[in-house]
Amino acid sequence: MNSKERILARLRHGRASSPATPYDAGGSPAETPVQLDIDSMIQALEAAHATVFRLPAKDWPNHLAGLAKEREWTRWWIGRDEAGKTWQNREPNSPATLFTDWDTQKHDLFDNAQVALSQAQGGITETGTLIVESHSNVPRTLSLVPPVHIVIVHESTLVATLQQALDQYGPGKMPTNLIFISGPSKTADIQQTLAYGAHGPKELVVYLCTAED
């Protein structure tokens, strides 16, 4: 027998010799149902130190361009998602770096990237969480390595709770990497003092895009 077989045999034997603790199979239903509430999403994100702008979808590129100027953000990194494409069309003269090849671009990303822009696939209003899937067009390090992360999310993609968000996934429907982001990176490891930008972005800027007009 190999290790796997021995471990499983011990577990099966153990289970047979002392049957399971009875449990309430379904568990009692969750407390009062949580409603989809965009205000609470904004509150939660802001409490987590993120910056939130809520505006019609067509307006974010102009607004972001203004912010970029004010903050002097120059070294942009984007993926081939909707947000990246829109931004590239808006700023054809100051091209952002399109992140496509890890092996040649990795060190540049770590050393030089200042701002990353990406699209979130959805959001959770209860906890102020963004849902970010990795897929062929969007590298997962985009939301992790650059010190500033800007996320575009459409309000039509929001759900109320993590439970509802996970209902959209399941066997056969899992992206390689599914990431739930609820603010900029942080730590309280030194004397319980909160500090932002531990390893991931120090700043998270969220554009909540309302349906047109």
Place this chain on the structure above:
Amino acid sequence: MSGFSTHPDHDFDVRIHDALGNAELRESFHGAMHFLRDKRRTQFPDPNALEALRDRGAAIRDRALARLPDLLEQLERNCTRNGIQVHWAETAEEANTLITGLVNAAQGKRIVKGKSMATEEIGLNSAFEAAGFTCLESDMGEYIVQQANETPSHIIMPAIHRNKASIARQFHTQIPETPYTEDVDELIGTGRRVLRRAFAEADVGISGVNFAVAETGTLCLVENEGNGRMSTTVPDMHIAVMGIEKVIERLADLPDLLRLLTRSATGQAVTTYLNLISSPRKQDECDGPRQVHLVLLDNGRSRIYADRQLRETLRCIRCGACMNHCPVYERLGGHAYGTVYPGPIGQVVMPQLHGLDRAGKLTQACSLNGACGEACPVRIPLPDLIRRLRHEGVTQDTGSPVKGHGRQRKPAEALTWKIWSLIHRTPWLYSLTTHLATRARKLLPPWPRAWTNHRAPLEPAERSFREMMEQRGRDPGGKQ
């Protein structure tokens, strides 16, 4: 560097004595524990909702444990289908050999590690050192502790025993070109700078797993810093190590468990990152590890599983709330235990892993006040388990799967209890003893020093309670 002993009972008294004498340490823990308890309390404002949630948490974990062998096989099947390579290890040594073998095969040299209790448990860092690899801890707290050649003193906040001045000194002396500063933002900035370089250059990333979902073959990692994401995303190879009890049935089980975990651990409604990993980089993706390995670690768990009561230990979601609420842990700090898992859960797990002969004494560091059991989000009856292990430590044939029972037994102590029990079972002997003790109270020898060191010596009363009651029965109107 592992630094944890497989004989935590050795010098336990000495470590307790040192911890109690260290004012700085006591202040750190006192402050930190109050802080964490308050934060948790504000996250659970409604006691009924909390109790209902704890019921659900315990039920989800019991449901998973009831199907444990089947779920592990299902997890392996689904992970394999997703491209994650699954390995099984019965012991710490086997796991270490396996993992160093994987690193060797990939010709890896530089390793980064996200916070993981399972790898602390097997002493992976020492195994890496012996194999000639360098492995940098990347969680800020772990990094601080590793650099100082210490071990974590808390399972969630590894550097909780340190204050910022001592960390400032450490960074200043150990990291080149680092000015002395007690500014926490700057200190974290220094850690970030050093560790970023390590992430970018690492060949292998090691992580733990908070939960693994059987139905999808998904590894879940919960964190705030982003070092877990770095370790599992940037290096070409990701190796995840998890205890076999961490498997859950389905994705829908996650929300309740996460709610309990983050609120109990750090008093957060949600952590910055929830990272669900289901496969290595796919062909058309441009980043992520090319290989993902999952090591399923037994290390005594299947033995614990065979006993229905001890099995409840395996519900643990490693939130740390039991230590945050333990008055003994608060006063001693994590290092005094000398174990990977300190505090109440450590007092229950370590004797089960190492045997009562080596770790049974740990169970004595408990006043049975019950706070840990009330705090535990998955209702592990920690006080009952501590009491049971104490009992097994001094009893011969228990039929329990815990090794080393009876090895805490001291003949003099056992004899004392025997006499005590005899006296209390024999009415005439009881009357005689109390009679003698009350009448001859001035003649009794002084109480042992261990007792009178910090307390006034005890002296029996002039009359026994029973005599006083009898007196009162005869003379109802008399003096009260």
